[in-house]
Amino acid sequence: MTRTSPAETPLGDSFHVYDTTLRDGAQREGVSYSITDKLAVARLLDSLGVGFIEGGWPGALPKDTEFFQRAAAEFEPRHSALVAFGSTRRPGARADEDSQVRALLDSQAPVVTLVAKSDRRHIERALRTDVAENCAMVADTVRHLVDRGRRVFLDAEHFFDGYAHDPDTSLRVLEAAMGAGADVAVLCDTNGGRLPTGMAETVTEVIARTGFRVGVHCQDDTACAVANTITAVEAGATHVQCTANGYGERAGNADLFSVVGNLATKLEMPVLPEGGLGELTRVSHALAELANIAPDDHQPYVGNSTFAHKAGLHASAIKVDPELYNHIEPTTVGNDMRILVTEMAGRASLELKGAELGLDLSSSPDAITGSVRQVKELEARGWSFEGADASLELLLRRELAAAEDHETGVDETPDAPFELESYRVSLDHRPDGEVVSEATVKLVVNGERVIVTAEGNGPVNALDAALRQALVPYLPWLDDVELVDYKVRILTDASGTDAVTRVLVESRDREREWTTVGVHGSIVEASWLALCDALAFKALRRDEQRIGGGV
Ligand SMILES: CC(=O)SCCNC(=O)CCNC(=O)[C@H](O)C(C)(C)COP(=O)(O)OP(=O)(O)OC[C@H]1O[C@@H](n2cnc3c(N)ncnc32)[C@H](O)[C@@H]1OP(=O)(O)O
Numbered sequence: 253m254t255r256t257s258p259a260e261t262p263l264g265d266s267f268h269v270y271d272t273t274l275r276d277g278a279q280r281e282g283v284s285y286s287i288t289d290k291l292a293v294a295r296l297l298d299s300l301g302v303g304f305i306e307g308g309w310p311g312a313l314p315k316d317t318e319f320f321q322r323a324a325a326e327f328e329p330r331h332s333a334l335v336a337f338g339s340t341r342r343p344g345a346r347a348d349e350d351s352q353v354r355a356l357l358d359s360q361a362p363v364v365t366l367v368a369k370s371d372r373r374h375i376e377r378a379l380r381t382d383v384a385e386n387c388a389m390v391a392d393t394v395r396h397l398v399d400r401g402r403r404v405f406l407d408a409e410h411f412f413d414g415y416a417h418d419p420d421t422s423l424r425v426l427e428a429a430m431g432a433g434a435d436v437a438v439l440c441d442t443n444g445g446r447l448p449t450g451m452a453e454t455v456t457e458v459i460a461r462t463g464f465r466v467g468v469h470c471q472d473d474t475a476c477a478v479a480n481t482i483t484a485v486e487a488g489a490t491h492v493q494c495t496a497n498g499y500g501e502r503a504g505n506a507d508l509f510s511v512v513g514n515l516a517t518k519l520e521m522p523v524l525p526e527g528g529l530g531e532l533t534r535v536s537h538a539l540a541e542l543a544n545i546a547p548d549d550h551q552p553y554v555g556n557s558t559f560a561h562k563a564g565l566h567a568s569a570i571k572v573d574p575e576l577y578n579h580i581e582p583t584t585v586g587n588d589m590r591i592l593v594t595e596m597a598g599r600a601s602l603e604l605k606g607a608e609l610g611l612d613l614s615s616s617p618d619a620i621t622g623s624v625r626q627v628k629e630l631e632a633r634g635w636s637f638e639g640a641d642a643s644l645e646l647l648l649r650r651e652l653a654a655a656e657d658h659e660t661g662v663d664e665t666p667d668a669p670f671e672l673e674s675y676r677v678s679l680d681h682r683p684d685g686e687v688v689s690e691a692t693v694k695l696v697v698n699g700e701r702v703i704v705t706a707e708g709n710g711p712v713n714a715l716d717a718a719l720r721q722a723l724v725p726y727l728p729w730l731d732d733v734e735l736v737d738y739k740v741r742i743l744t745d746a747s748g749t750d751a752v753t754r755v756l757v758e759s760r761d762r763e764r765e766w767t768t769v770g771v772h773g774s775i776v777e778a779s780w781l782a783l784c785d786a787l788a789f790k791a792l793r794r795d796e797q798r799i800g801g802g803v
């Protein structure tokens with residue numbers, strides 16, 4: 253049997269980060285882990301360094317029974333102890349004859365968390381027994397497991413509601429468990445209806461009245477699960493149950509990444525082993541992938557947008573010192589700061605964004621002024637640069653080159669890879685119902701005039717095909733550019749215009765992906781503009797590689 257306490261955290265066994273993604277997290281609507289997924293989740297959580305990984309309920313779910321069998325053979329945690337979850341014996345039965353209790357032992361998990369009723373109303377109405385028998389169920393089952401070498405935690409279900417209604421009954425349940433050898437009395441806000449003030453009062457009072465080691469399990473029905481967990485720790489709880497990204501029954505659970513982020517960076521509690529904190533963002537996204545849920549871009553600490561700054565005033569202070577607008581240094585939790593350039597940008601936003609893209613605008617105030625003006629004007633007409641870094645980089649480079657030309661009096665603005673003479677697109681609905689588009693482009697490339705016609709399944713596809721056929725014989729390095737995504741949005745309220753179409757084109761080659769934008773009253777022209785930027789960006793990168801000695 254493996255360890256029963258967390259390894260290598262500076263706080264050792266004195267503070268528990270307990271993850272229940274594989275049990276409570278799997279109770280979220282829409283989540284269904286395979287056994288292989290469960291093993292992968294457990295490995296990721298172990299790599300982060302959580303103290304305990306609750307793997308599921310063996311004996312209740314065949315998949316969970318099998319997970320523990322496979323985990324015993326295939327999962328060797330470096331940091332975490334594996335936990336089996338289950339309920340106490342049934343009323344009127346014996347613990348040693350209860351098949352579910354047997355399954356907990358058979359799981360070979362070194363730690364067991366038992367769920368027990370701790371609200372008199374649940375004991376009497378849901379369990380249909382009395383308080384004395386409920387306490388006997390708890391004590392018998394805990395003792396049975398402890399006698400067989402298991403470390404036992406008690407999840408006191410509905411504790412806070414029960415304690416508010418009849419505190420003595422709720423405390424008797426905790427006493428039954430702890431008296432029989434349980435290690436932690438975990439107070440559960442099962443209905444998730446608590447607010448932080450009440451949470452702190454109850455935790456403080458329970459610790460004062462019992463002296464027990466107390467943990468908390470907070471559901472998120474009031475959107476206070478994280479706050480409730482942190483306030484409970486401040487009130488003396490030393491064991492926190494959480495799930496990755498807050499997955500869980502109904503509105504979910506306390507988000508592991510927010511709880512750990514807050515404990516480590518605000519309360520300065522080293523709750524993860526060395527290096528764990530810097531893995532929060534990576535592990536959060538990997539666990540979202542395994543749950544088949546898109547990561548929440550705005551999730552505290554780990555979201556893609558969580559350290560993305562849009563307002564010009566924010567950027568101007570960040571330019572002086574990033575700490576002025578970030579509550580922590582983003583890399584502490586493995587995240588990054590980003591500057592977004594939109595109509596809300598000011599000079600500082602452009603300068604910082606330029607630096608992010610590898611362009612030094614600091615000594616070119618004219619380029620910054622020109623870029624701010626262009627961005628604001630274009631965004632007012634429907635352009636959007638925050639999701640189209642490649643188009644923004646081209647705009648900044650054009651402004652930078654124009655400012656330099658103005659200063660030196662020499663035109664050094666780089667040539668576009670080709671010049672458009674004209675294009676024409678037609679749509680042919682044929683007698684058999686097939687719809688085919690045809691595009692003809694007339695271009696000048698490397699000083700030669702080229703005319704190409706191509707077909708496609710739509711006007712943009714045909715235009716893209718014609719453009720490539722025209723260019724690739726002259727610019728063979730364009731051949732590996734692929735169009736990966738194409739998004740269209742009709743804008744009805746861009747100022748001073750009728751409805752316009754915004755097109756975002758995502759392209760990639762063997763090394764990177766980039767996004768460009770085009771806006772026009774015609775969807776074809778908007779697409780053309782975005783496609784041209786996509787190829788111009790590829791040309792730019794290639795020139796840089798050549799100058800840098802690349803291929
Ligand atoms: C708060 C939480 O989220 S705890 C985790 C909850 N998770 C789950 O329920 C998922 C797994 N559950 C299951 O697979 C099934 O519900 C099982 C296997 C546990 C039980 O299934 P069944 O025997 O068919 O019973 P059913 O689900 O209808 O009802 C639960 C039974 O457990 C009893 N029970 C509830 N809590 C406890 C407890 N702490 N200790 C002992 N028995 C309990 C109920 O009184 C009820 O008994 P009854 O069958 O005599 O009415």
Ligand SMILES: CC(=O)C(=O)O
Nearest residue numbers: 276407409410440442
């Ligand atoms: C144990 C548990 O999941 C709860 O009380 O919510």
